[in-house]
Amino acid sequence: MTTRKVGNPLALAVLATLSEAPNHPYDIAQLLRSRGKEQSIKINYGSLYTVVRSLERHGLIEEVSTEREGLRPERTVYAITGPGREELHDWMSELLGIRQKEYPQFETALALAGVMHPDKVLTLLDKRLAQLAQENAAAREELTRYLAILPRLFLIEGEYALAMAEAEETFVRGLAESIRSGELNGLDGWRSLHKTGLSPEQWKQLDDMAKRAAAENSKGRTRTTHDNSTST
Amino acid sequence: MTTRKVGNPLALAVLATLSEAPNHPYDIAQLLRSRGKEQSIKINYGSLYTVVRSLERHGLIEEVSTEREGLRPERTVYAITGPGREELHDWMSELLGIRQKEYPQFETALALAGVMHPDKVLTLLDKRLAQLAQENAAAREELTRYLAILPRLFLIEGEYALAMAEAEETFVRGLAESIRSGELNGLDGWRSLHKTGLSPEQWKQLDDMAKRAAAENSKGRTRTTHDNSTST
DNA sequence: TCTATCATGTAACCAGTTACATGATTTT
DNA sequence: AAAATCATGTAACTGGTTACATGATAGA
Numbered sequence: 304m305t306t307r308k309v310g311n312p313l314a315l316a317v318l319a320t321l322s323e324a325p326n327h328p329y330d331i332a333q334l335l336r337s338r339g340k341e342q343s344i345k346i347n348y349g350s351l352y353t354v355v356r357s358l359e360r361h362g363l364i365e366e367v368s369t370e371r372e373g374l375r376p377e378r379t380v381y382a383i384t385g386p387g388r389e390e391l392h393d394w395m396s397e398l399l400g401i402r403q404k405e406y407p408q409f410e411t412a413l414a415l416a417g418v419m420h421p422d423k424v425l426t427l428l429d430k431r432l433a434q435l436a437q438e439n440a441a442a443r444e445e446l447t448r449y450l451a452i453l454p455r456l457f458l459i460e461g462e463y464a465l466a467m468a469e470a471e472e473t474f475v476r477g478l479a480e481s482i483r484s485g486e487l488n489g490l491d492g493w494r495s496l497h498k499t500g501l502s503p504e505q506w507k508q509l510d511d512m513a514k515r516a517a518a519e520n521s522k523g524r525t526r527t528t529h530d531n532s533t534s535t
Numbered sequence: 536m537t538t539r540k541v542g543n544p545l546a547l548a549v550l551a552t553l554s555e556a557p558n559h560p561y562d563i564a565q566l567l568r569s570r571g572k573e574q575s576i577k578i579n580y581g582s583l584y585t586v587v588r589s590l591e592r593h594g595l596i597e598e599v600s601t602e603r604e605g606l607r608p609e610r611t612v613y614a615i616t617g618p619g620r621e622e623l624h625d626w627m628s629e630l631l632g633i634r635q636k637e638y639p640q641f642e643t644a645l646a647l648a649g650v651m652h653p654d655k656v657l658t659l660l661d662k663r664l665a666q667l668a669q670e671n672a673a674a675r676e677e678l679t680r681y682l683a684i685l686p687r688l689f690l691i692e693g694e695y696a697l698a699m700a701e702a703e704e705t706f707v708r709g710l711a712e713s714i715r716s717g718e719l720n721g722l723d724g725w726r727s728l729h730k731t732g733l734s735p736e737q738w739k740q741l742d743d744m745a746k747r748a749a750a751e752n753s754k755g756r757t758r759t760t761h762d763n764s765t766s767t
Numbered sequence: 768t769c770t771a772t773c774a775t776g777t778a779a780c781c782a783g784t785t786a787c788a789t790g791a792t793t794t795t
Numbered sequence: 796a797a798a799a800t801c802a803t804g805t806a807a808c809t810g811g812t813t814a815c816a817t818g819a820t821a822g823a
Binding site: 315319334339398400407408413424431452453454456459462466468469470487514 | 544547548551556566570571572576623627630631632633634635637638639643644645648649650651656658659662663667681685686687688694695696698699700701706710719721722724725733738744745748
């Protein structure tokens with residue numbers, strides 16, 4: 304990922320909005336709001352003026368005029384600049400065309416789930432599952448309703464989010480079942496870990512196993528373009 | 536989401552590691568590395584000492600001894616405290632049991648895709664699709680290989696990540712196809728937007744449409760527990 | 768001998784968040 | 796008359812990143 308001078312999603316949204324027409328900060332926010340973009344873009348409107356200033360400082364947008372209506376505070380109208388257009392295009396191309404590894408919190412939690420008792424984990428997964436099922440049903444309904452009145456083009460973010468949430472639902476359901484049924488390979492070890500604890504030697508054994516597995520794995524790997532391992 | 540005193544994933548990983556046994560920072564890092572946790576947790580080892588200090592400042596871990604081997608620098612061994620255990624448990628419960636809305640970059644990009652020319656978007660989606668197909672195939676292979684030597688319990692994060700990536704692949708393939716075939720509802724408008732541009736009135740019309748749709752939608756919604764809207 | 772890496776830390780810096788300040792206008 | 800909200804901004808703060816500094820030991 305190229306490191307951008309102004310890198311937060313609100314900045315991208317501002318650039319995108321200004322690419323339509325010059326505008327002043329408050330109205331940019333209104334536009335984003337009315338289009339419901341906060342649902343799919345992490346936006347903190349409190350940072351709006353900070354971000355706009357930063358975009359200006361970097362020459363991606365520029366002041367084109369300051370107007371005043373009655374005695375209300377002056378409003379500064381900004382326009383996107385040439386470099387701004389370029390940045391927008393480049394940034395969007397990167398986001399759409401290249402999949403960047405991200406770290407959803409749930410993945411983090413799964414990676415550390417071993418520290419919790421398996422029964423507790425099962426309870427929590429069931430809870431998550433209930434939430435997922437409920438929210439996904441609601442989202443499906445909402446999407447259908449919207450599809451009746453808006454061109455699908457305006458709803459792709461929502462469709463994507465739903466598709467991902469549904470995949471998570473399926474995954475969690477499967478995982479919960481395989482814990483409940485006891486069929487999950489490694490479950491006994493997990494249980495005993497929380498009943499008696501593990502001696503340092505047992506821990507070491509586990510880690511050696513992991514290391515051997517990693518070695519085994521890189522051996523079996525038929526050299527792909529996957530050689531990012533040597534990068535700093 | 537309860538706002539945590541120390542809130543970054545590395546801190547969680549440190550707590551989790553110390554919940555096994557007291558340890559010193561460097562070895563915590565080694566452990567996390569050897570278990571391959573960086574693949575599923577966003578870890579910046581450069582921040583390790585900063586994070587450890589912060590955890591200590593908040594009473595979640597504490598110094599238990601400082602040992603020295605030969606003339607090597609002293610190493611401070613930390614242990615998790617009572618409050619630290621509590622925090623770890625609570626944090627993990629939240630991450631596993633409650634789905635928090637996150638904002639993957641691709642979703643952001645899709646929400647703003649309108650600013651790019653549809654043909655360009657199609658090209659980019661194809662590019663992403665190729666990457667996804669290739670990476671997912673590799674990941675599937677790797678998982679299978681690991682499954683032969685490690686208990687499945689150790690691989691759930693990987694399975695989750697793969698499941699999500701596969702869902703994305705399916706979604707992107709579908710989206711690309713519906714653009715290519717021209718079947719995507721709204722495509723004409725999108726095209727003309729990039730050929731001739733839109734007049735201010737047309738923009739306004741679009742936004743009004745969105746607003747009416749939103750109104751329509753909230754009307755149709757049968758009041759669920761979904762009332763987070765009124766929260767601060 | 769020179770380099771790598773083991774191992775620990777400090778300090779400057781920065782993007783972005785929070786909280787505050789201001790005052791006009793519109794709504795209740 | 797009070798409350799809400801329109802509209803703009805500033806300033807302090809903070810979590811975390813980056814970069815640097817140190818020196819020992821092990822391996823080439």
